[in-house]
Amino acid sequence: MSQVISQDATLDDIIFRDKNREYGAFLLRTTYPKVIKRSVLLGSALFVGALLLAAFWKQLTASNTEKTEVTAEVMKLDTPPPQKKVELPPPPPPPPPKEIPKVTTTKFLPPEIKHDEEVTKPEPPPEEVRGNTANETVKGETENYEPPVDPDAKGKEEPVEPPKPAEEEIFTAVEQQAEFPGGPAAFGRFLQKNLKYPSAAQRANVGGKVYVQFVVNTDGSIQDVTVLKSVGFGCDEEAVRVIKSVPKWTPGKQSGRAVRSRFTQPITFVLSE
Numbered sequence: 001m002s003q004v005i006s007q008d009a010t011l012d013d014i015i016f017r018d019k020n021r022e023y024g025a026f027l028l029r030t031t032y033p034k035v036i037k038r039s040v041l042l043g044s045a046l047f048v049g050a051l052l053l054a055a056f057w058k059q060l061t062a063s064n065t066e067k068t069e070v071t072a073e074v075m076k077l078d079t080p081p082p083q084k085k086v087e088l089p090p091p092p093p094p095p096p097p098k099e100i101p102k103v104t105t106t107k108f109l110p111p112e113i114k115h116d117e118e119v120t121k122p123e124p125p126p127e128e129v130r131g132n133t134a135n136e137t138v139k140g141e142t143e144n145y146e147p148p149v150d151p152d153a154k155g156k157e158e159p160v161e162p163p164k165p166a167e168e169e170i171f172t173a174v175e176q177q178a179e180f181p182g183g184p185a186a187f188g189r190f191l192q193k194n195l196k197y198p199s200a201a202q203r204a205n206v207g208g209k210v211y212v213q214f215v216v217n218t219d220g221s222i223q224d225v226t227v228l229k230s231v232g233f234g235c236d237e238e239a240v241r242v243i244k245s246v247p248k249w250t251p252g253k254q255s256g257r258a259v260r261s262r263f264t265q266p267i268t269f270v271l272s273e
Contacts, residue, residue: 170215170260171252178216178252178261187246195242197269198234206231209266210239218258220248231269239267 009017016026180187201207211229214222225243227236243265252261 168218168260170262171254172262174252174254174259174261176253178220178263179250181247181250190246191242191267194245195267195269196238197271198238201231201233201235201269202271204233205271206233206235207269207271208235209268210235211264211266212239212243213262213264214243216249216251216261216263218251218260220251222246222249228264235269238269242267 012026012029019026021027180190208231209229210227210231213224213226213228215224217223222244225240227240230236251258253259
């Protein structure tokens with residue numbers, strides 16, 4: 001084959017020079033520009049034809065519509081007659097003022113200071129005499145009446161004892177709780193300072209918590225000290241002793257009144273290592 005390429009050869013001729021041109025690719029490449037040009041012309045013609053058809057249809061339908069003219073007649077209204085002024089009747093006169101009834105009053109006299117010698121006590125009014133009256137005073141006999149005796153009563157009656165005063169109520173929760181002087185922290189320091197570890201508990205290596213219940217009286221004193229939970233080995237007695245030795249508390253108050261209140265205090269016994 002000759003390797004010489006003519007000057008009039010196209011790109012397709014160069015590419016498909018040594019290839020089979022009957023396969024179909026060569027034909028597609030050679031006819032592609034003509035197909036594109038034909039498609040553009042045909043699409044443009046269809047688009048312009050659609051625009052012309054729409055314009056023609058619009059002009060055709062516009063010519064068939066009938067135009068109707070509407071004339072509006074303006075009516076002239078007569079001017080309204082002038083309104084007559086309505087004269088209102090004069091307002092009624094105000095009612096006469098009502099007279100306020102006078103209330104009997106007594107003039108207040110300022111107190112006058114006098115010496116005791118110048119003050120005269122008013123004499124008391126005479127006592128009203130009730131009962132039988134006579135011209136002379138006669139001393140009569142007075143009748144003694146004995147109380148009736150119950151026939152069903154047997155033996156001597158026992159004297160009735162007056163009712164005992166009710167014991168003051170003990171509160172567990174009040175509006176203002178009773179407090180140790182200085183607060184809970186000061187109470188804890190007091191217990192730590194005055195509590196002594198029993199020797200029996202030390203020898204037996206026993207520890208724990210003793211729950212002590214007591215009542216703060218209305219004057220702040222401590223009473224009714226009891227042990228709720230025991231540890232033993234002298235810890236209970238030591239806890240009761242310390243609670244009884246505390247100074248007076250500030251009593252609790254309910255409705256502004258000092259009342260008796262009940263407390264439960266745990267006391268811990270721990271051996272230091």
